[in-house]
Amino acid sequence: MECTRCGACCVAPDIAALDKPLGMRCPHLSEENLCTVYDRRPSVCRSYQADEVCRLIEAPTLDERVQKYLELFELGAEAATLRQKGCTSMRQARGAL
Known part of the structure; x- marks a missing residue:
């Protein structure tokens, strides 16, 4: 599959x-x-290859694609918690969960 950027x-x-x-x-x-x-x-970014997940999360906006990705992997609640707590780094995120 070709990357759609x-x-x-x-x-x-x-x-x-x-x-x-x-x-x-x-x-x-x-x-x-x-x-x-x-x-x-x-x-990790260099080795990433577009795959079936890209097709499954297709949507008109980036926000919609991200939401679909998080839902697909059942990570929506965790991501919402991190946003709510204002975590801007993985170090902060580890402490917040």
């Missing part, structure tokens, strides 16, 4: 290499949903 993989999952918690927008994701550090992105 929808941005969901840069928002929905946590990314330890970037200290980015679950459900939070990567600080390197541009408004156009493109990586601003693409040439220097961590290996």
Whole structure:
């Protein structure tokens, strides 16, 4: 499957290499949903391949795609808790849960 550059993989999952918690927008994701550090992105981002999940979460907006991703993996409540507690890093998130 070809990447659609929808941005969901840069928002929905946590990314330890970037200290980015679950459900939070990567600080390197541009408004156009493109990586601003693409040439220097961590290996976890380099190795990610578009797959069936991308098809399952298709939606008109990034927020809708992220919500569908979180629901698919039953992470919606956890992400909501992290947002409510204002967690901006995985270190904060670990302490909040």
